[in-house]
Amino acid sequence: MKVNEDYLKLPGSYLFSTIAKKVAAYREAHPDADIIRLGIGDVTRPLPPAVIAALHKAVDEQAVAETFRGYAPDLGYAFLREAMAEHDFQARGCEIAADEIFISDGAKSDSANIQEIFGRDCRIAVCDPVYPVYVDSNVMAGRTGDYDAATGIWSRVIYMPCTAENGFVPELPEEKPDLIYLCYPNNPTGGAITKDQLQRFVDYANETGAVIIYDAAYEAYIREGEGIPHSVYECDGARTCAIELRSFSKNAGFTGLRLGATVIPHDLKTRSGDREVELHSLWARRHGTKYNGAPYIVQRAGEACYSEAGKAEIRELIGGYMRNAGLIRKGLEEAGYEVYGGVHSPYVWLKTPDRLTSWEFFDRLLEQVQVVGTPGSGFGPHGEHYFRLTAFGSYENSVRAIERIRSL
Numbered sequence: 001m002k003v004n005e006d007y008l009k010l011p012g013s014y015l016f017s018t019i020a021k022k023v024a025a026y027r028e029a030h031p032d033a034d035i036i037r038l039g040i041g042d043v044t045r046p047l048p049p050a051v052i053a054a055l056h057k058a059v060d061e062q063a064v065a066e067t068f069r070g071y072a073p074d075l076g077y078a079f080l081r082e083a084m085a086e087h088d089f090q091a092r093g094c095e096i097a098a099d100e101i102f103i104s105d106g107a108k109s110d111s112a113n114i115q116e117i118f119g120r121d122c123r124i125a126v127c128d129p130v131y132p133v134y135v136d137s138n139v140m141a142g143r144t145g146d147y148d149a150a151t152g153i154w155s156r157v158i159y160m161p162c163t164a165e166n167g168f169v170p171e172l173p174e175e176k177p178d179l180i181y182l183c184y185p186n187n188p189t190g191g192a193i194t195k196d197q198l199q200r201f202v203d204y205a206n207e208t209g210a211v212i213i214y215d216a217a218y219e220a221y222i223r224e225g226e227g228i229p230h231s232v233y234e235c236d237g238a239r240t241c242a243i244e245l246r247s248f249s250k251n252a253g254f255t256g257l258r259l260g261a262t263v264i265p266h267d268l269k270t271r272s273g274d275r276e277v278e279l280h281s282l283w284a285r286r287h288g289t290k291y292n293g294a295p296y297i298v299q300r301a302g303e304a305c306y307s308e309a310g311k312a313e314i315r316e317l318i319g320g321y322m323r324n325a326g327l328i329r330k331g332l333e334e335a336g337y338e339v340y341g342g343v344h345s346p347y348v349w350l351k352t353p354d355r356l357t358s359w360e361f362f363d364r365l366l367e368q369v370q371v372v373g374t375p376g377s378g379f380g381p382h383g384e385h386y387f388r389l390t391a392f393g394s395y396e397n398s399v400r401a402i403e404r405i406r407s408l
Contacts, residue, residue, distance in 0.1 A: 006142040011149060015132050015378035016040050022362075023372055036401045038328075038389045039372040041187065041347070043253045045320060045394075047301075048313035051252060054304035058297035072293030074284065076103025076261070080299045083306040084261060088246065094233035096263055100280065102287055103302075105294050106260040107217045107247035111181075112137035113290075114213055114243060114262065117282040118179060125158035125177035127170050129188055129379030129386070131215070134181045152381040161382045162189055168340065168349075169193050172204050180205060182232075183215035185222060188379045188388045189349045190341015192222065195229045202232065205241035211268070211279070212242040217260075220251035220318055222344045239265040243279070250346065252305045252314050259294055259302045321346045324398040325391035331402035332389075346391040349376070361387050369404035 012018060019039055027033060047055075061067035075081060081098040089096035104110050112133050115124075124138050135157060138144050145156030153159065158177050160170030168191030173180065182201065184193040205212050214232040222228045229235065232242045244263040248254035264280045271277070294302075304310045329342035338351035352361040358375030365371045376386030391398065 004140070006140055009144075009147055010136060010139055011147055014136070015374070018378070019362075019372065019374065023366065026366055033370050035366075035370045035372060036393065036397050036404070037372045038391075038393050038398070038401055039374045041250070041390050041392055042255050043250065043321075043392050045253060045317055047253050047257075048305070048310055048317060050304045050307055050310035050313055051301045054300045055297055058300035062297065069296040072103070072296060072299065074288040074291075074293065075099065075101070076293065077296070077299050080303050081261075083303050084246070087306045087311075089231060089233060089263075092230055092234060094231050095239065096233055096265065100263055100265050102262045102264065102283060103294050103299060104260045104262060104287075104291065105258040106249060106254075107215060107245045108133055108260075110245050110260060110262045111213070111215055113286070114245075114283070115141055115143070115179070116286055117279060118211075122178035123156060123158060123175070124179045124181065125160055125173040125175075125210075126181045126380075127162045127183065127186070128159040128381060129162060129376060129383030130181065131183055131187050132379065134183075134213075135380075152377070159380070159382075162186070162191065163382060164338075164340065164351075167191060169197050172200065176208055177210055180210050180212045181215070182212060183217070185218040185228075185345035186341075186347075187215075187218065187345075188347055188374065188376065188383065189386075190343070190345035190347040190388075191349075192226075192228045192344040194227050195234060196227075198229055198232060199235045202235040202238050202241060206237050209270070210241065211270070212238075213245070214242055215245045217245065217247040218250055218345055219246075220314065221322065221346055226344075228344055233263075233265075239267040241268065243268065248302055248305065251318060252302075252310075253317060254298075254301070257298050257301060259298050320395070321391045324393065324395055327395070327398050328389055328391060328402055331406060335402075335406040342391065348389045348391065350387050350389065352376075352385050352387055355385065358384055358387055364408070365405065368408060371401045371404055 081101045085098040144154040158173050158175045162168040162170050168189040219230040232238045246261040248259040264283050266280050268279045325342035328348045332339045340349040342348040358377040362375045374388040376383030
């Protein structure tokens with residue numbers, strides 16, 4: 001029997017699995033340790049009341065023959081797709097129709113699976129540092145070439161450095177890619193992109209025939225009035241070059257429920273030989289073949305996010321996390337750290353002190369003050385000597401964590 005050799009190219013474990021193993025080993029050696037976790041981007045506050053009410057109602061419907069629902073439609077229920085089209089896109093002037101939205105079980109799944117509709121010889125361009133799933137899923141597909149363990153670089157990946165010098169918004173790729181992965185507000189750096197900066201990428205993609213895969217999982221954290229786009233479709237020409245990923249996990253706390261969406265406009269087309277192909281139809285075929293849809297009760301919960309009560313409760317939820325982000329950022333700055341993010345994003349990105357590597361700083365925080373964060377090098381070569389803290393913990397734990405870090 002043979003295995004997929006491309007899986008064997010993956011270096012080590014998935015980043016957050018490695019962190020979990022190191023924390024578990026420390027806890028086993030120190031069973032009484034009071035560990036504060038500000039590493040993985042998992043929410044901690046309860047679901048909004050409007051969402052809970054919708055879940056209860058939908059569960060009751062499943063107990064009655066007349067309202068029972070089985071398999072969901074391939075693209076998702078119309079009530080959710082129409083709500084998303086209206087509130088997330090049309091309300092912002094974006095021409096996105098309900099039938100261009102595919103409901104799924106989360107942006108992570110979609111960001112990993114979307115590469116399946118593209119050829120194996122396609123070149124990908126990624127921000128560096130970057131959410132690991134974008135690269136790892138392309139490694140599994142045999143698209144990234146060979147890995148250099150000394151540099152952390154894949155031979156066929158085009159890296160777009162995101163540094164303090166460029167405000168963590170990369171320049172256009174020097175080599176021509178087929179796929180460009182962008183995530184803004186950014187995970188892990190917490191940086192944001194202006195509409196003018198994003199328009200440059202849209203224009204470039206249309207000029208070169210590239211496709212942008214735009215991860216908007218954190219768009220709900222954008223502060224209004226500062227020219228930061230919530231969607232790539234706010235840019236002229238994006239319908240012909242961009243796919244957008246959406247998530248309910250970070251805004252409404254659905255990390256345990258699992259709900260997301262991928263948007264593919266009908267105008268987004270490519271050529272295969274002498275044929276013109278709609279990417280929408282390819283993803284619809286993949287979706288229908290490999291996925292049976294998010295549960296009815298979860299989609300009803302998603303619909304509740306767009307009610308007046310749901311929107312107000314989500315604003316309060318996000319406000320709580322951003323209060324944490326402001327506290328973490330201010331506390332680190334006062335302690336003398338070089339700090340970024342935490343303004344349009346729930347992530348704070350800091351420079352490690354004393355030229356410590358990212359993992360050395362991880363070990364120092366865990367062993368000396370029992371605080372867990374995420375080493376920047378786990379997100380790519382340009383993440384070395386940086387570290388990510390998340391604002392998704394409780395306010396009390398955020399206060400305690402910063403007090404501990406300041407004591408170092």
